[in-house]
Amino acid sequence: ELKVEQNPLFLSMQEGKNYTIYCNYSTTSDRLYWYRQDPGKSLESLFVLLSNGAVKQEGRLMASLDTKARLSTLHITAAVHDLSATYFCAVDHGGATNKLIFGTGTLLAVQP
Amino acid sequence: GAVVSQHPSRVICKSGTSVKIECRSLDFQATTMFWYRQFPKQSLMLMATSNEGSKATYEQGVEKDKFLINHASLTLSTLTVTSAHPEDSSFYICSAIAVWKNTEAFFGQGTRLTVV
Numbered sequence: 710e711l712k713v714e715q716n717p718l719f720l721s722m723q724e725g726k727n728y729t730i731y732c733n734y735s736t737t738s739d740r741l742y743w744y745r746q747d748p749g750k751s752l753e754s755l756f757v758l759l760s761n762g763a764v765k766q767e768g769r770l771m772a773s774l775d776t777k778a779r780l781s782t783l784h785i786t787a788a789v790h791d792l793s794a795t796y797f798c799a800v801d802h803g804g805a806t807n808k809l810i811f812g813t814g815t816l817l818a819v820q821p
Numbered sequence: 822g823a824v825v826s827q828h829p830s831r832v833i834c835k836s837g838t839s840v841k842i843e844c845r846s847l848d849f850q851a852t853t854m855f856w857y858r859q860f861p862k863q864s865l866m867l868m869a870t871s872n873e874g875s876k877a878t879y880e881q882g883v884e885k886d887k888f889l890i891n892h893a894s895l896t897l898s899t900l901t902v903t904s905a906h907p908e909d910s911s912f913y914i915c916s917a918i919a920v921w922k923n924t925e926a927f928f929g930q931g932t933r934l935t936v937v
Contacts, residue, residue: 740924751914751931752865759924797864807918807926808855811865 711736713800715812723820725787730815732781732798740801741781742809743772745794752797756783788819823849825917827929834905834936842900842932844915850895851917855926856888859912871898895920905936 712735722728732741740759744752756765758774758781765772769792771784781798795816799809824847834840844854853872857865869890870878877890887909889901898917902909912933916926 742925749933752928754925754928757925799865802867807853807916807923808867808870809865809916809926810867811857814864 711738711800711802711810713798713810713812715796715798715815717815718813719816719818721818721820722785722788724789727787728785730783730785730796730798730817732783732800732812734779734781734800734810734812737776737779738800738802739776741774742799742801743781743783744797744799746797746814747794755796785817788817790819790821793817793819823917823919823922823927825851825915825927825929827913827915827932829932830930831933832935834934836906836936837904839901839903840905840934842902842913842915842934844898844900844917844929846896846917846919846927849917849919849921851898852895852920852923853918854892854898855916855918856890856898856900857914857916859914859931861912865914868900902934905934907936910934910936 743755756772761776763774769786774781797814798812802808826845828843856868859865868883871890871892873892879885892898914931915929
């Protein structure tokens with residue numbers, strides 16, 4: 710059974726600081742996704758990582774994937790308040806089924 | 822872009838009644854749609870996989886008679902919560918996989934169900 714774990718579960722950080730959210734998963738998969746969720750809203754797609762070593766960047770966020778270590782990271786650079794949200798990673802259950810198993814989520818609060 | 826629309830966005834119903842939630846892919850055909858539920862401050866849990874023209878596949882622990890899924894066309898899947906109870910109150914989200922881009926799921930805006 711595929712399990713996806715994120716840490717930390719809650720992250721309070723100051724504006725301007727850097728931090729990394731980690732996503733570990735238990736079985737082999739080459740597809741990993743990062744999403745953002747604002748309170749009361751659905752998911753906003755951030756990154757699609759489809760191969761080992763994939764690295765993608767958008768603004769202050771950068772995501773990477775190491776399929777051998779079964780680990781993905783979401784790095785936040787110089788955080789701003791607007792990044793406050795819950796971040797989820799999700800792993801494709803069967804490699805290419807698009808059946809996603811979500812991580813536990815990381816609630817990010819960026820303090821001014 | 823690929824747009825997935827869910828309706829209604831919010832619904833309040835009485836215990837014992839049934840509620841239908843629609844998930845439509847507006848500008849693309851979806852080979853597969855998925856249904857998730859999310860309790861407050863928790864992650865998304867996959868409930869079932871919906872394929873057009875065939876029976877849905879439910880995840881372990883999800884009652885298929887309680888959560889009826891119909892996928893009548895390549896652009897519409899419906900989830901009906903039958904004989905709803907307060908413990909069914911949750912945020913339900915669908916996703917759809919485009920025929921032309923099977924590497925990414927597109928999510929609906931979600932439906933907040935409250936059973937009173």
